[in-house]
Structures are given as C-alpha cells and as structure tokens.
Amino acid sequence: MRVCNRSLQGKRASAGGAGTWKEGSLLAHCVESEDLLVVKDLRKHFSMKGGIFGQETDSVKAVDGVSFTVKKGETFSIVGESGCGKSTTGMCLLRLTEPTSGQVVFNNINILKQNQKALRAIRKDMQVIFQDPYSSLNPKHTIKQIVSEPFRINRTIHKSEIEDRVVSLLRVVGLRPDHLNRFPHEFSGGQRQRIGIARALALHPKLIVCDEPVSALDVSIQSQILNLLEELQEQFALTYIFISHDLSVIEHISDRVAVMYLGKIVEMGEREQIFNNPQHPYTKALLSSVPLAEPKLKSKRQRILLSGDVPNPRNPPQGCHFHTRCPIKADRCMQEPPSLQEVETGQLVSCHFVQ
Numbered sequence: 001m002r003v004c005n006r007s008l009q010g011k012r013a014s015a016g017g018a019g020t021w022k023e024g025s026l027l028a029h030c031v032e033s034e035d036l037l038v039v040k041d042l043r044k045h046f047s048m049k050g051g052i053f054g055q056e057t058d059s060v061k062a063v064d065g066v067s068f069t070v071k072k073g074e075t076f077s078i079v080g081e082s083g084c085g086k087s088t089t090g091m092c093l094l095r096l097t098e099p100t101s102g103q104v105v106f107n108n109i110n111i112l113k114q115n116q117k118a119l120r121a122i123r124k125d126m127q128v129i130f131q132d133p134y135s136s137l138n139p140k141h142t143i144k145q146i147v148s149e150p151f152r153i154n155r156t157i158h159k160s161e162i163e164d165r166v167v168s169l170l171r172v173v174g175l176r177p178d179h180l181n182r183f184p185h186e187f188s189g190g191q192r193q194r195i196g197i198a199r200a201l202a203l204h205p206k207l208i209v210c211d212e213p214v215s216a217l218d219v220s221i222q223s224q225i226l227n228l229l230e231e232l233q234e235q236f237a238l239t240y241i242f243i244s245h246d247l248s249v250i251e252h253i254s255d256r257v258a259v260m261y262l263g264k265i266v267e268m269g270e271r272e273q274i275f276n277n278p279q280h281p282y283t284k285a286l287l288s289s290v291p292l293a294e295p296k297l298k299s300k301r302q303r304i305l306l307s308g309d310v311p312n313p314r315n316p317p318q319g320c321h322f323h324t325r326c327p328i329k330a331d332r333c334m335q336e337p338p339s340l341q342e343v344e345t346g347q348l349v350s351c352h353f354v355q
C-alpha cells in the first residue's frame, strides 16, 4: 500500500490537526477527500463507582481528546506504553466501547449518531482482529462455524453457499479445506490468528482494527502474520488501524503513526517522520529504547531514560500530561496543555518546545 499512500502525501498536510471543525464541515471534508475515517476529539472516560451508594467517585480518562484521519488503503498505527488508551480508542471507533464524546465519521457516516440497527449494518464494513486468537475463538465451535458466523448473523448469503465461501476464506489466509471441521485447540497460535483474520474478512470489510494482532505470537510467526496482513491489504483494498506497543512491528507495517501518552496523541506523522525524525520528547525516549541492528546508527542514537512511571489516568497531571517525566519541561508545561501543532507537512507534535 505504500505506493498508493505516497501519492496521497500532499493531501495529508492538515490531517488530524487540532482544528475546530463542526460536524457539518467534518462530513463535507470526509466526502471531498479520500478519508475513510475522521475522528475528532474522541473521549472515553470510564466512570469509577464507590462509596456505600455506588455513586460515581472518579473517572479514568482512557481517551482524552483524540483526533486523526485515516485514508482509504493506508495503515494507520497507534503506539504507546501499556494503559495509554490504544485499545480503548480502537474499540470506541467500532462502538464496541461507547465513547463519552467526540465524532467518528466512517465512510461519511457519523457512527456515534447511529441506532443499533444502523450500526449493525455499518459494522459489516468495520471489523476487528484481537490480540489473543485463542480467547477470541469459541473453543466449542468448529472452524467452519467460527468463520461462517458473520454470514449467519448478517444473513448475507444462502446456507448452501456457506461452505464454499468458508473454504475460499481459509485458502486466502493460508489454511486448508480439511481444517473446516477442526476445533481451535487443534491449531497453533499463528494458525488461530489466521482463523480470526478469515472471520474478519468474511463480509468484505473496508476497515479492520488490528488490536495487537501479533503480540501473543513468536517472532518468526509474527512476520508471517504481518506479511499476510499486507498481502490481504493489497488484495482487498483494506484500510488498517494497527494497534501495538511494539515499535519494530509498527515500523514494519505502518504508513502513518500516532504516538499516544495518557489518553492523548502526542505526535503523529508519516512512518519515516516518526522513526527518522521524532520531535516529541516522549517519542524520542520510546525510540531510543529500541535496539538497532546497524552499529552506525547505534552511535547516533542515545538512550533516553525517562524517570518515574506513567501517572494514573484517574488523576493525570495538570498542563502537559507528560511533564512529570519530561527531560525538557519548564514551568509553562505544568500549567498549560500543549495542542497538537503541525511542525512539518504531515507531522504534528504536542509540545510547547517543538513548534
């Protein structure tokens, strides 16, 4: 997909910028451009209940004002440490988790405004692949039952066609027709992830949210699954939102990358911008922890050790969320939250010192 996406680069200049679009202009923008998905100021605050009456005492700001756009056919990745809000963002896009506020415009439809019936129809075009292929597959169902589930739920094809369709889906993901009547426990982790991918492909989706799809797999199997995802993207013109904490996986698969910290995007840009010229101190620190194969590069990249832990998302720091661990913080950072600003065409950074 990289060839296709490069040709789109010029149009991406203001993608995901911290603008003040109203919903009407957001929809108009989506129609005019090649954006498949436009996310604006998305928030998910989980309310925490306590006390003797179970009243709301607190909230976890898992996603706290996230905006980005995803072009048709690209792989847009979300990376960050555990607990920064990657999965919650992905689940909110599909409304598998109900967002607190914001806008998610998919294929020109604001999905947060749809009723359950309309949402079911839209979900045919938006699928998800989960991290743990074993727990996401019903152990009591055969592969045929699992992969055909979307056909049965959506009644898109006649019963008599189901087996042929499942067989062709298995072939597409590198499994065999004789696997049809086996159960998930008879497969390896990589094969189980292929089954999950076959199920996700069944209804010809436009977008797939891949939530840590290779994190549970051995490194050698990881690359097979990543290659398969890339081949399928070409074959079926798929758009991916790819969620991972693993920077080497992100570098391999992404067209564009968003780096999240405590519920917010701190930096976003083309893969090359993020990996070759990171601007936010958090992105720099994350990248400095990745082992480099080339000795020449090793001497150039200095390890940046961040002090302290990620703060509690129930009580994020005032001002810039990153200031408690930032090596370049100043007084202003403790008071004023920075906004995501474009520092170079297509590269946006949320830091008072990178403008």
Ligand SMILES: Nc1ncnc2c1ncn2[C@@H]1O[C@H](COP(=O)(O)OP(=O)(O)OP(=O)(O)O)[C@@H](O)[C@H]1O
Residues within 6 Å of the ligand: 046, 060, 061, 062, 080, 081, 082, 083, 084, 085, 086, 087, 088, 089, 245, 313
């Ligand atoms: N249902 C929930 N109720 C309360 N808090 C939640 C819930 N789901 C997630 N959280 C909290 O929201 C924050 C973001 O979680 P999320 O799973 O989105 O992060 P993540 O970046 O995907 O991390 P990981 O890679 O570990 O899954 C975390 O602090 C998490 O504990």
